Amino acid sequence: MHANFIMKKETNDSNESQLVKEGSKDGNTLTDEQKERIKRNREQALERRKKILEQQQQQQQQQQQQQIEDNLPLEDFEIDASPYVTATEAMKKYCLPQGTLDVCSFIEKDNPRNSKFSKMKLYMRNEIRKRARERWGGLEGLQQERRKRELNKFQKDLDDVKHVFKKSKHGS
Numbered sequence: 001m002h003a004n005f006i007m008k009k010e011t012n013d014s015n016e017s018q019l020v021k022e023g024s025k026d027g028n029t030l031t032d033e034q035k036e037r038i039k040r041n042r043e044q045a046l047e048r049r050k051k052i053l054e055q056q057q058q059q060q061q062q063q064q065q066q067q068i069e070d071n072l073p074l075e076d077f078e079i080d081a082s083p084y085v086t087a088t089e090a091m092k093k094y095c096l097p098q099g100t101l102d103v104c105s106f107i108e109k110d111n112p113r114n115s116k117f118s119k120m121k122l123y124m125r126n127e128i129r130k131r132a133r134e135r136w137g138g139l140e141g142l143q144q145e146r147r148k149r150e151l152n153k154f155q156k157d158l159d160d161v162k163h164v165f166k167k168s169k170h171g172s
Contacts, residue, residue, distance in 0.1 A: 072129055072130065072133065073139060075139070077093065078125070082125070083124065083125050084107070084122035084124065084125060085123050085125045085128050087121055090128045093146075094128050094129065094132035095135075095146055095149065096131060096135065100135070101123065104123050104124075104127055105123070106121040106123045106124075107121075107122050108120065108121055108122075
């Protein structure tokens, strides 16, 4: 059962509009049911407004974060580089493991060396750069990890060379 409402303009000093149940005795009273419905509607409207404001704040935060990520300083090898990076380059230059690459978005292109080879996966350089810096704690951490890996490779090569010379001395 719906109650009919009309807008009644009061002619008193406050000049306020009120919802009045049509056919009520004095024209100014609301039933408890109507008051409860108004209260529920007001609460629902406030909840919707709150959700919309929260969504807008989240969008603004995401946009700000994206701007920060897009403005990450570039390293020398990244200047004028392609926006895409191969899996090999991502693992070597950005020190990322294959598991991290598995969760990154990519596009597939024909292999330029031989079209019969499997397709190349090309990753977005911005995403790879962001993930590498998150993993290694920023640009300095990434550069430090890169130097550490180069030093480990150099040490391994040096040990291999020492091993070869030891064999040749003992073999003569």
